[in-house]
Amino acid sequence: MSATLSYKIYSVSDQAVTLDFGGPISVATNDRVYMLMSSLLKNKLDGVTDIIPAYSSITVVYDYMTVYQQQLKKENNQSVSSVIKKWMEVNLTEHVNDTGANKKEIIIPVCYDKTLGLDIESVAKKHNLTIQEVIELHTATTYRVFMNGFLPGFAYMGIVDPAIQTPRHESPRPVVKAGSVGIAGVQTGIYPSDSPGGWQIIGKTPVPLIDENENILLKPGSFVRFNAISLFEFEKLNKQ
Amino acid sequence: MSIQITKAGILDSLQGLPKNGKQQEGFSPGGSMDMVAHSVANALVGNKRDATTLEMHIPAAEIVFHKETIFAFTGAANSATLDNETVYGNQPIVVNAGSKLSFNTCANGARIYLAVQGGFESKKGKLLKNDVLNTVASFGYHFEGVGQLHALTLGWTANTQEFYRSNIIRCIKGPNFTVLLKHEIDGFESKRFEIDMQSNRMGFRLNSAPISHTVPPELLSSAVTRGTLQLTPSGQLIVLMADHQTTGGYPRIGTVISADMPSLAQMPIGSSFGIAWISIEEAETLLLQQETNLQQLENACKFRLQEYFSEK
Incomplete structure (x- = not known):
């Protein structure tokens, strides 16, 4: 891995620093994000409360006072934000082969019936494909969870086959049902709960993405494949 | 010990410190909107900062105390009505069981924080009429109600002015x-x-x-x-x-x-x-100052409360 990969590092609050490799969305950049993440998790710093990976950046959220008091003990009078930045940059040069990604594929059953995949017909038309071809292209790829965000348990996944990439709706639907599978540009994702949303809905999964104890299924770094199921199977699984 | 909401306000909710650690999975940390008012309300009744408080907007909820306790309110309300008496914010108040607390419309901000000794048990979401809020068993200061009085103010006020700026x-x-x-x-x-x-x-x-x-x-x-x-x-x-x-x-x-x-x-x-x-450096200095002042105020509140109950 090249050590000269460029990045920017900046404070996004007086208690958060972001290290940003820059766009566009790519597997290689996201690998760097997860390598840095596992290095940061390995070489913990007191006072850091969250390490939030995104497509091409990683944000460290910290409790100012805890870090400040630690530095005071070490008689270090640098600003707290520069201590955090330094810690992140040191970890950047560490060569961690494990990207922290959970290599086991998670299989998600999806029913692509147009009663559930409200936009699958228009997506197919737009690309001069049959619905079946859209299904085949959407299920042929192993996707990675680039990041979570938007809603608890919402996973931003990619990269969607260029043949079916479709921009989001100009105005979002007021309600997209929980379990709806959508695409937006290079991304695909599943709504974990009912929510307004602008993604092109091509199917629905009966599998819950978040349980009552707030455990989520699709975590940052996971790998995911979709498996097409019939409406009958969907109904059967949905009742369980 | 519990209190009951006899009339719901606008978006009353129980709040505490932000819950960090799950932001990478999309969970917002949440927590009290005004951490200073939350912390001071807790300190006034002898709680640690992580105890849960009741966050209210204007108009605020009407509350009945089911058991005697110490309570305090901070933030947007300078005063409130306890049965027929006026009580003031930023003060610890000992109250009898059965007393009813209501807030007048006069507001000095947007949010009121109510703390009771021990803190509330966490409960999610919007609070409704007749909801009962249980409190956590507390290390406690012992007192046996306030006799014929509805309330007893202990006699000190936390000055929180320095924490707020407008404009x-x-x-x-x-x-x-x-x-x-x-x-x-x-x-x-x-x-x-x-x-x-x-x-x-x-x-x-x-x-x-x-x-x-x-x-x-x-x-x-x-x-x-x-x-x-x-x-x-x-x-x-x-x-x-x-x-x-x-x-x-x-x-x-x-x-x-x-x-x-x-x-x-x-x-x-x-x-x-x-x-x-x-600059980020100035922001850090201001945060350190605020935290130092807040800790001093919390310590002063704790000290006064201990002193009051040891003399009794």
Whole structure:
């Protein structure tokens, strides 16, 4: 891995620093994000409360006072934000082969019936494909969870086959049902709960993405494949 | 021990310190909008800062105490009515079982925090009429009600004025500050921002003369924080508050400093403020000062309470 990969590092609050490799969305950049993440998790710093990976950046959220008091003990009078930045940059040069990604594929059953995949017909038309071809292209790829965000348990996944990439709706639907599978540009994702949303809905999964104890299924770094199921199977699984 | 909500207010909820640690999975940390008022209310009744308080807006809930306790309220209310007596904010008050507390409409901010000795058991979501809020068993100061009185104020008041400012909110510049056009940057500190009706615990929409900016290249979503100033395509700002989403894709032109978040949280809808840019080092100094002052106040409250009950 090249050590000269460029990045920017900046404070996004007086208690958060972001290290940003820059766009566009790519597997290689996201690998760097997860390598840095596992290095940061390995070489913990007191006072850091969250390490939030995104497509091409990683944000460290910290409790100012805890870090400040630690530095005071070490008689270090640098600003707290520069201590955090330094810690992140040191970890950047560490060569961690494990990207922290959970290599086991998670299989998600999806029913692509147009009663559930409200936009699958228009997506197919737009690309001069049959619905079946859209299904085949959407299920042929192993996707990675680039990041979570938007809603608890919402996973931003990619990269969607260029043949079916479709921009989001100009105005979002007021309600997209929980379990709806959508695409937006290079991304695909599943709504974990009912929510307004602008993604092109091509199917629905009966599998819950978040349980009552707030455990989520699709975590940052996971790998995911979709498996097409019939409406009958969907109904059967949905009742369980 | 419990209290009961006999009349619901607007969006009453139980709040505490932000719950960090799950933002990478999309969970917002949440927590009290005004951490200073939350902390002082707790300190006044002898609780630690992490105890749960009742956050209320105006009009606030009406409450009945089911058992004698010590309570305090802070934030937007200077006074309240306890049965037929007037009681004041920022003071510890001993109250009998059966007493009813209601808040008048006079407001000195946007949010009221009520703490009782021991703190409340956590409960999610909006509180409704007749909800009973149980309190956590406390280490406790022992007292046997207040006899014929409805309430007994213990005789001291926490001065919280130094923690709040109006008019100017201080921010650090964000990674996308450069999308602002030069004349906009030059005149930014004379702009005024009004808190829109569509503002809540997730974020405040700010109305201002549209902010001229270049159309940024499509930004990849990344983490946002409490206080992030997002610029929407129409040139208006949204400032993210306690229940913010964990990531966002709008240009981030800056972030409100932590020390000024309590002041912002207490600004009612319709009020307006200006923005002043400061450095990260200045923001850190201000946060350290605020935290030091807050800890001093908390210690003073604790000391007075201990002293009062050891003399009894």
